[in-house]
Amino acid sequence: MPIDESVKKALNKKGTYGKDIDLEKYDEADKDSDQIDDLESTKYKEYMEHVGVVADEMARSGTLMFINNGLSHCSPKVQEGLELMTVSEALKVHQGLKNFMWKAMDPEKDKYTAKTYLEDGDGFFIRVKPGYHIQSPMQTCMLLNQDKAIQNIHNIIIVEDGASLEMITGCTTTRHANDALHVGVTEIYIGDNANLTYSMIHSWGDKTNVRPRTRTVVGKNSNYTNNYVILNPVGDLQSFPVSDLSEGASTTFNTMCIAHAGSNIDTGGMANLNGFGSRAEIMSRSISMGGKMCARGRLVGNSPGAKAHLECRSIILKDGGSTLAIPELEAHVADVEMTHEAAVGKIARDQIEYLMSRGLDEDQAVSMIVRGFLSGSISGLPEELQNEIDAAIEQANLGD
Numbered sequence: 001m002p003i004d005e006s007v008k009k010a011l012n013k014k015g016t017y018g019k020d021i022d023l024e025k026y027d028e029a030d031k032d033s034d035q036i037d038d039l040e041s042t043k044y045k046e047y048m049e050h051v052g053v054v055a056d057e058m059a060r061s062g063t064l065m066f067i068n069n070g071l072s073h074c075s076p077k078v079q080e081g082l083e084l085m086t087v088s089e090a091l092k093v094h095q096g097l098k099n100f101m102w103k104a105m106d107p108e109k110d111k112y113t114a115k116t117y118l119e120d121g122d123g124f125f126i127r128v129k130p131g132y133h134i135q136s137p138m139q140t141c142m143l144l145n146q147d148k149a150i151q152n153i154h155n156i157i158i159v160e161d162g163a164s165l166e167m168i169t170g171c172t173t174t175r176h177a178n179d180a181l182h183v184g185v186t187e188i189y190i191g192d193n194a195n196l197t198y199s200m201i202h203s204w205g206d207k208t209n210v211r212p213r214t215r216t217v218v219g220k221n222s223n224y225t226n227n228y229v230i231l232n233p234v235g236d237l238q239s240f241p242v243s244d245l246s247e248g249a250s251t252t253f254n255t256m257c258i259a260h261a262g263s264n265i266d267t268g269g270m271a272n273l274n275g276f277g278s279r280a281e282i283m284s285r286s287i288s289m290g291g292k293m294c295a296r297g298r299l300v301g302n303s304p305g306a307k308a309h310l311e312c313r314s315i316i317l318k319d320g321g322s323t324l325a326i327p328e329l330e331a332h333v334a335d336v337e338m339t340h341e342a343a344v345g346k347i348a349r350d351q352i353e354y355l356m357s358r359g360l361d362e363d364q365a366v367s368m369i370v371r372g373f374l375s376g377s378i379s380g381l382p383e384e385l386q387n388e389i390d391a392a393i394e395q396a397n398l399g400d
Helices: 003-012 045-050 087-093 095-099 111-118 349-357 362-374 383-394
Strands: 062-067 070-074 082-086 124-128 138-144 149-159 164-173 181-190 195-203 209-218 223-230 236-238 242-245 250-260 264-273 279-289 292-301 306-316 322-331 336-345
Touching (some): 003 111, 045 164, 062 082, 082 087, 164 181, 181 195, 242 250, 250 264, 250 292, 279 292, 279 322, 279 362, 292 306, 306 322, 306 362
Parallel strands (some): 164 195, 195 223, 209 236, 236 264, 250 279, 264 292, 292 322, 306 336
Antiparallel strands (some): 082 124
């Protein structure tokens, strides 16, 4: 059967997790998007900066911005050893890129990957050449500016042998594009003795549906860190990135979520420990403020010497919400060490009363405790990104 025909059949294949989204409800978002020369003066500046994408670009090695389904901005400020362009442009420049397209991610995985494949979704192509260490973070922005539309993005990141990169990706919608669907398919390839830190901050509308699909192939003795943050209301979000680890490779998934009333969030991560001595850590901290929160983690030990740990911690702050932790450990060889820890609870009354005795009212006390629960839960972030997250926590009205 020709591959396109089999992918077309996958358009009816529901995702493994999360609510089934009717794709027919949405039109394809425009591929012709606003061209932005100066991020400082664009009308989208407030949306960008709310998800960690800085407009002045001074402390960034480069910027790529997509609005709807088209490239809107590509910064010329690129360090030697770093390539930035669209995937469609990269296919013209790099003949070997065809060997990476849709190899980490199966287009038949579910209806969302199938839709992106069949629509020939474009996205960013980022490559770090062998041996290069990019000094400043690279940033990308995916913005939805079209109501009742679907954003189909297909990204490819390649970090070659002995190279390193730090990425910040901000995804958001404008106010009038609330009822929309974002599908972001990202394939990541990390060579041997290489390092990638990939941090995502999402801020959507309270009716926006979100379906990221990410898979990372991690080479020998390399490290991949995936940080995910969503603190604002969203309609329905489901994300379950996967890492495939080679010998001596490691991966860390850090997730920080707030589920507001009306939000349905299903997040997590999976690590396939395929190589000898591979290591993985999946960490999740979440708060239900009346919304539904599900934190998943799955560790699969396929090789001797593998070590991994999974930890999910959640607080229910308001009645009417729910939280669910689903840790999974699976081993296929004897010589593995895998552990998990999950905790769901409430804020201790004695903590609140102590802070109230120090002059705070109850809402202020609750807000301070929750900020402490979230702040610093993702270690190793660049200072600027940590400041953005701290600012978002401050604005989240946690005591209301």
